[in-house]
C-alpha cells in the first residue's frame with residue numbers, strides 16, 4: 001500500500017459533534033470534507049445507526065435532536081449567515097426556522113420541544129454594523145481572532161418558537177452571553193458572561209440565569225472564573241478556573257453554598273472542546289458525570305471520579321449520552337476521527353469508517369526524555385523504522401503553550417507522514433507547559449517562555465542524535481503560534497538548526513502585548529516577566545538558519561506584524577528568509593481556513609526542508 005502523500009489532504013472526512021437520539025438508537029453528527037473546486041470546507045449532517053452504513057442527511061452542522069427524537073435542528077448558512085433549520089425525521093425537506101440578521105448559533109431545544117434557544121451575534125441597535133464606519137474602542141476587547149473587529153457586535157441569547165418561527169431576544173446589553181442551557185423545567189436559561197465594566201482588564205466569567213422577558217441573575221462569585229454552564233437534569237454543572245486564568249480547567253456544581261468542585265480524582269485539565277483543543281461538554285450517565293480531560297497528550301473520556309472509559313490512544317472530540325449509551329468521536333493513530341457507541345459503559349462499537357482508505361500510515365512511537373534538571377518530558381517520534389542510518393529530523397513545536405501533541409492522525413499536519421515516508425524523523429515533543437502532565441507541569445513556563453523549556457527540546461534532540469536516529473547536521477525546527485515563538489527563540493539562541501519554519505509566530509512579546517486580542521492576558525498572567533529579554537527579536541542577531549515565515553493576514557491572536565518584524569530583521573542581516581502571507585486568514589486558518597491555504601502551508605514546509613536540509617548525510 002502507498003504511503004500518505006500531500007494530495008490525500010483532499011480526501012480527509014472528519015466527523016465531529018456526535019448527538020445520540022434520545023432513545024439511544026442513532027447518532028447524528030457533522031462530517032467535514034473539502035470541496036476542492038470551490039476551495040471551501042463542506043459540512044454535512046450525517047446519521048449513524050448501529051448495523052447500518054452511515055448516511056448523509058443534509059448540508060449543515062451542529063445537529064440537535066428534539067426531545068422526542070422526531071426532528072433535528074441544525075445550522076445551515078443562508079446568504080452566508082448560519083440559520084437554524086429543522087429536519088423532520090419522518091420524511092420531508094429541511095426548512096429554515098430563523099432569519100437572524102447576523103446569523104444564529106447552535107440550537108438548544110427546550111425540554112418540552114416547543115422552543116429553541118441560541119446564542120448569536122447582535123449588532124448595535126439590532127442592525128448589522130457599517131463596515132466603512134470608523135472603529136471606536138474604549139476597551140481592549142474590540143477585536144477577536146476569527147471574528148476580526150467587533151464594531152459593537154455582541155453575542156446574545158434568543159429563543160425561537162418552533163411552531164411559528166417567532167424569535168424573542170432574551171438578553172441585551174454591553175456584554176457577551178455564552179451558550180445557553182435550559183433549566184429542566186424550561187423556565188429559564190443558564191449562560192456564562194462577564195458583565196463588569198473592566199472585564200477586559202480583569203479575568204472573570206460568572207454564571208447567570210435569565211427568564212424570557214426577565215433580567216439576568218448572577219449565581220456565582222468571582223473566585224471561580226467560569227467558562228461554561230450546563231444543566232444536566234437538576235444539576236447545574238460549571239467549568240472554570242480557580243483564581244488564575246492560566247491553569248487547569250475544573251468542574252464544579254452549583255449548590256446552595258455556591259460552587260463546589262467536582263472530585264474528578266485527577267490532576268488533569270478538563271477539556272470541554274474548542275477549535276484545536278479536543279474535548280466534549282460534560283454529560284450525565286445515570287448519576288455519574290462524564291467529562292473529557294487530557295492525559296499524556298491524549299484527550300480521554302472519563303467517568304468521575306477518574307475512570308477512563310476508552311483506554312487506547314485517542315483524542316475524543318465530542319460526546320453525548322442518551323438511554324444509558326454514550327456516543328463519541330475520537331481520532332486514533334490511524335484515523336482523524338470516527339463515531340463510536342458505548343453500551344453498558346464498556347462495550348465499544350465503531351459506527352463509522354471515515355479513515356482514509358488505501359494508505360499505509362506510520363505510527364508515532366511514545367518516548368520519554370530527561371532534561372538536564374531531571375524533568376521527564378514525553379514526545380512522539382514518527383519514523384519509518386526500516387530506515388537504519390541517521391537521517392534528517394524535524395522538531396515540531398505545538399502552540400498554547402498549553403496545548404499538547406497526541407499520537408493520533410489529523411488532517412492538518414500531513415507533512416509529518418510525508419516526511420517520515422521519505423526518510424525523515426518527526427519529533428512532536430510535549431515540553432514543560434504542555435497539557436496532560438499535571439498542573440505544576442502546565443504552569444512550569446509561566447513568565448519563563450523559552451527559558452524553562454529550551455532544555456526539554458535540546459535534551460530530546462540530543463537523545464535522538466545519540467541513539468543514531470537523527471543526523472546532527474540535518475536538524476530543522478517548525479512550530480505554530482507559541483511553537484512559532486519557540487522556533488524563533490531556538491534559532492536565536494542555538495545554531496543547531498539548519499532550517500526554521502515559524503508559523504503564526506510571536507517574535508516580539510512587547511508589541512504582542514498591545515496588538516494581540518489576548519495581549520493583555522499574555523502580559524499580566526502568561527508572561528508577567530521581562531517581555532523584551534524573553535523576545536526572540538532581542539536576540540535576532542544570532543540567527544543563521546534559513547527561515548520560512550508562514551502567517552495569516554487576518555490573525556488577531558498573533559498579528560502578522562510578528563512575522564513582519566522577524567522577516568525584516570533577518571533580511572537586513574542577509575539571512576535567507578521568505579515571508580508567506582495568507583490573505584484573510586485568521587490564527588486558526590491551518591485548522592479551518594481555505595483548503596488551498598492549508599495545502600500550501602504543508603507544501604511550502606516540505607519544499608523549504610527539501611531546499612535547505614534534505615540531501616546527503618553529514
Ligand SMILES: CSCC[C@H](NC=O)C(=O)N[C@@H](Cc1ccccc1)C(=O)O
Pocket residue numbers: 245246398399400401480481482483516518519521522526557558
Ligand atoms: C493563557 S494563554 C491563552 C492564549 C491562547 N491559548 C490557547 O490557545 C493562545 O492563543 N495561545 C497562542 C499563543 C498566545 C499566547 C498568549 C497570548 C497570545 C497568543 C498559541 O496558540 O500558541
